[in-house]
Amino acid sequence: MKVLFQCLLCAGAFLTLTSSTASCAEVKLSHELVENHASGNVDVIVQYKSAPTAEHHARVANLGGTLKGELGLIKAAHYSMPAHSIQTLSEDPDVAYISPDRTVGGLLNYTVAAVFADSVHQWGYWGTSNASVALIDSGVDSSRPDLQGSVVFSQDFTGSNSTADGYGHGTHVAGILTSSGQMSNGLYAGVAPASTILNLRVLNSAGLGTDSLVIAAINRAIQLKSAYNVRVINLSLGRPVYESASKDPLCQAVEAAWKAGIVVVVAAGNDGRNNTAGTNGYATIEAPGNDPYVITVGAMKTEFTDTRSDDLIASYSSKGPTLFDHYAKPDIVAPGNRVASVMAQNCYLENAYPANVVNSNYMRLSGTSMAAPVVSAAAVLMLQMNSNLTPDQIKARLMKTATKSFPASSTVVDAGVTYTSYYDVFTVGAGYIDLTAALSNGDYSSGYALSPSVSFNSSSRQVTLNADVSSVAGANVVWGSNVVWGSNVVWGSSLISSANVVWGSNVVWGSATVAGFNVVWGSNVVWGSTSTTAAESTPLLINGEQ
Numbered sequence: 001m002k003v004l005f006q007c008l009l010c011a012g013a014f015l016t017l018t019s020s021t022a023s024c025a026e027v028k029l030s031h032e033l034v035e036n037h038a039s040g041n042v043d044v045i046v047q048y049k050s051a052p053t054a055e056h057h058a059r060v061a062n063l064g065g066t067l068k069g070e071l072g073l074i075k076a077a078h079y080s081m082p083a084h085s086i087q088t089l090s091e092d093p094d095v096a097y098i099s100p101d102r103t104v105g106g107l108l109n110y111t112v113a114a115v116f117a118d119s120v121h122q123w124g125y126w127g128t129s130n131a132s133v134a135l136i137d138s139g140v141d142s143s144r145p146d147l148q149g150s151v152v153f154s155q156d157f158t159g160s161n162s163t164a165d166g167y168g169h170g171t172h173v174a175g176i177l178t179s180s181g182q183m184s185n186g187l188y189a190g191v192a193p194a195s196t197i198l199n200l201r202v203l204n205s206a207g208l209g210t211d212s213l214v215i216a217a218i219n220r221a222i223q224l225k226s227a228y229n230v231r232v233i234n235l236s237l238g239r240p241v242y243e244s245a246s247k248d249p250l251c252q253a254v255e256a257a258w259k260a261g262i263v264v265v266v267a268a269g270n271d272g273r274n275n276t277a278g279t280n281g282y283a284t285i286e287a288p289g290n291d292p293y294v295i296t297v298g299a300m301k302t303e304f305t306d307t308r309s310d311d312l313i314a315s316y317s318s319k320g321p322t323l324f325d326h327y328a329k330p331d332i333v334a335p336g337n338r339v340a341s342v343m344a345q346n347c348y349l350e351n352a353y354p355a356n357v358v359n360s361n362y363m364r365l366s367g368t369s370m371a372a373p374v375v376s377a378a379a380v381l382m383l384q385m386n387s388n389l390t391p392d393q394i395k396a397r398l399m400k401t402a403t404k405s406f407p408a409s410s411t412v413v414d415a416g417v418t419y420t421s422y423y424d425v426f427t428v429g430a431g432y433i434d435l436t437a438a439l440s441n442g443d444y445s446s447g448y449a450l451s452p453s454v455s456f457n458s459s460s461r462q463v464t465l466n467a468d469v470s471s472v473a474g475a476n477v478v479w480g481s482n483v484v485w486g487s488n489v490v491w492g493s494s495l496i497s498s499a500n501v502v503w504g505s506n507v508v509w510g511s512a513t514v515a516g517f518n519v520v521w522g523s524n525v526v527w528g529s530t531s532t533t534a535a536e537s538t539p540l541l542i543n544g545e546q
Contacts, residue, residue: 006207006239007237008238028095028097029086029087029097030247033098033099033100040083042100044081044099045101045212046060046076046079046095047075048077049075049094049095051072052077056077059089060081063081065079071219071249073222097243097247099211099242102242102250103208104237105203126192127194127195127377129195130229130383130384132230132232133376134220134221136217136221137165137201137234138171138201139166139167139170139171139201141171141347142154144171146179147342150178151197152196154199155200156201157202165201165344166348167206167207167347168349169349170201171347172349173234173341173373176190176339176374177234177373178193178196179341179342180193190377192381196228198230205348211239214253215250215253232380235266236368236372237369238266239287241324244324244325245291245327250287251288261391263295263391263394264293266297267286268289268296269368271286271318273316281315281318281319285319285320285322285329286318290324290327292450293391296329297334297336297368298313298334299314299367299368300313300334301338302337308403312407312421313427314336314337314366315419317330318368319427326455327454328429328453331430332402332433333402333428333431334378335370341363342361343358343363375398379398382397382439392445393444397438397441399449401440401441402429403431407423408423409422410423453465
């Protein structure tokens with residue numbers, strides 16, 4: 001059994017709730033494995049309490065398993081083993097947690113202007129090879145004129161022995177980051193056109209990969225940090241959340257990269273329209289965007305204008321809080337709808353969606369996949385300005401300086417269905433990225449910029465942000481008594497709790513505590529005694545909202 005990753009183009013997924021009663025042994029198993037009755041072999045990731053040894057591999061072999069690769073980054077190994085042996089392996093005292101090797105997939109003219117990148121370009125900030133981006137995606141077509149010289153290292157993890165981009169997703173993301181705009185006279189230049197990329201291919205020509213491949217690529221980016229000045233990892237991909245971030249092997253891998261001094265930027269997901277669980281698209285953030293360390297990015301629409309005053313949230317952009325952990329996500333939003341960028345030659349997306357093709361060099365794609373590289377490029381520009389900035393300082397500055405002026409709500413009609421979006425903390429995070437403000441900010445902080453968890457008081461119907469004591473939300477941060485995660489600093493009081501937004505009398509999912517509200521916050525919440533499963537996302541609405 002494999003659960004696929006997918007690139008975060010505009011997509012839909014389905015949430016269903018199932019109940020299970022966990023025994024002590026089952027605590028070590030993800031719920032898919034607890035409920036698995038399949039025969040034959042299953043690919044699994046086994047996290048150990050300490051780095052696995054030959055003895056551990058021998059124990060798995062005795063159960064009929066085969067080692068497929070070590071994942072030392074997270075003290076884990078990737079095995080193929082008989083389904084009926086997994087329960088026995090979970091009883092090994094050295095085993096911490098077992099999960100399937102899940103499948104993942106890949107979740108600019110107006111984009112550059114919308115985030116004020118053109119202004120910082122005039123200041124001399126174009127990106128730098130001293131802050132390279134590890135692009136973990138479907139490959140990059142480095143032969144495209146707009147990307148000449150951008151790719152400084154390539155490696156394939158899919159087993160196809162090619163780092164080219166048969167799908168077309170990675171090349172498009174690379175163009176948003178670093179396109180020179182040569183074939184459009186600068187019209188479709190990237191946000192950081194002088195930056196360099198490490199092309200780490202984990203998604204195949206159908207846009208799909210697995211947890212183990214992504215973890216291996218993250219580990220490679222960390223190994224190459226010094227040789228290629230890797231300071232940013234871009235993950236425009238994701239999959240459903242199946243357990244707490246503290247157990248998810250993919251989340252543990254991005255945390256390791258963050259702690260190694262690399263900014264990790266992740267697409268939020270494209271399930272903001274999903275009301276399958278009665279949440280009106282809330283609690284749909286995908287992994288590893290549910291991890292508190294990383295910068296999780298939602299998607300905005302530029303409305304095809306240079307000004308951002310008319311920009312609106314894309315209704316498909318996934319919303320928080322995160323499943324199981326209740327983290328406030330996304331952290332920030334950036335342009336991601338109908339973005340024109342570099343097109344890989346003869347790729348799947350070009351052939352499948354000819355209406356999206358601008359010309360022989362460019363095409364338009366939509367999704368939080370397209371918003372994430374805008375923020376990755378912003379991190380590069382900030383590092384060009386000050387190479388000593390830590391990942392946490394970059395995250396804090398981006399969130400603090402984000403624009404927080406939004407309408408109360410907006411609507412869009414697609415295929416005859418009306419979708420309403422509310423501009424609360426779980427929809428737009430800390431706000432809309434503003435590069436001029438971020439590069440002008442001189443605040444420093446110590447500690448981790450962990451996204452806070454939230455809790456709901458059923459009596460007052462209010463949500464409280466709960467900052468980790470080790471994060472920059474502590475009392476001694478440089479911006480005073482309204483600490484970095486304070487309601488008037490990072491988010492602004494209008495985004496957190498008001499009578500007409502999410503948590504007041506007119507809550508998004510109804511005027512009373514209706515079914516949707518119970519799903520997210522009630523006694524049978526999806527992260528409590530009831531577990532959650534989700535079907536694979538499939539690319540939809542590639543054109544995005546108008």
